Amino acid sequence: MDFLPPDLTAYAEAHTSPESDLLRQLNRNTRAHVMAPRMLSGHMQGRFLSMLSWMMRPRRVLEIGTYTGYSALCLAEGLTDDGLLITIDHNEELESFARSYWQQSPLGAKIDFRLGQAATLIPTLNETFDLVFIDADKRNNALYFDLIFDKIRPGGIILADNVLWSGKVIEPVKASDQDTSAVLAFNQKIQADPRVENVLLPVRDGIMMIRKR
Numbered sequence: 001m002d003f004l005p006p007d008l009t010a011y012a013e014a015h016t017s018p019e020s021d022l023l024r025q026l027n028r029n030t031r032a033h034v035m036a037p038r039m040l041s042g043h044m045q046g047r048f049l050s051m052l053s054w055m056m057r058p059r060r061v062l063e064i065g066t067y068t069g070y071s072a073l074c075l076a077e078g079l080t081d082d083g084l085l086i087t088i089d090h091n092e093e094l095e096s097f098a099r100s101y102w103q104q105s106p107l108g109a110k111i112d113f114r115l116g117q118a119a120t121l122i123p124t125l126n127e128t129f130d131l132v133f134i135d136a137d138k139r140n141n142a143l144y145f146d147l148i149f150d151k152i153r154p155g156g157i158i159l160a161d162n163v164l165w166s167g168k169v170i171e172p173v174k175a176s177d178q179d180t181s182a183v184l185a186f187n188q189k190i191q192a193d194p195r196v197e198n199v200l201l202p203v204r205d206g207i208m209m210i211r212k213r
């Protein structure tokens, strides 16, 4: 769902730095050849992730939900020289597609892909993260938040995508709609957590931006 009228979205994109040729190609080929291309962050959100990465100059970034590797490339842009982005996805069919784009970028050497279930892999990571992007199965947002919290430095940032869930967060929820219930519960959990400060940004499908105190 677009929250802004299409012509305002177009205006905002026209006044946002363009995607690199590589990202544009990755965006276009995901739309042409991969299932569910709406999952890709895209131009505007990608530039937001890049801007935040440049502002923070993170040494360690964790992404939960790689898909075709678009947001990984954006988040890797501001990494320090010795920086590393670990990205997790359980869909092995997308790995070679994502890698074929990462290999065309100098940032590819800083991207460490881990294949598997996020809930299994996160506890095995012995890193302190500056920035985490939660963008996998929304039902597990709260679980991923709990699993990563102690691995984030004070002042570190967690982003969770799709927290407006196409607007369903303000509609009556059907008992059978577990995804919407999970997004609502996650948003409430963050809002009530005294260990963090947060702002729900209405960018694309909604990004919850969380700072660990």
Ligand SMILES: C[S@@+](CC[C@H](N)C(=O)[O-])C[C@H]1O[C@@H](n2cnc3c(N)ncnc32)[C@H](O)[C@@H]1O
Pocket (backbone or CB within 6 Å): 039, 040, 041, 042, 064, 065, 066, 067, 068, 069, 070, 071, 072, 088, 089, 090, 091, 094, 116, 117, 118, 119, 135, 136, 137
């Ligand atoms: C919304 S897409 C990620 C989009 C990507 N971050 C981007 O912006 O271009 C979600 C991804 O999470 C992965 N995923 C879903 N559940 C998962 C799980 N339990 N463990 C690991 N990956 C999972 C899916 O395979 C899918 O590729």
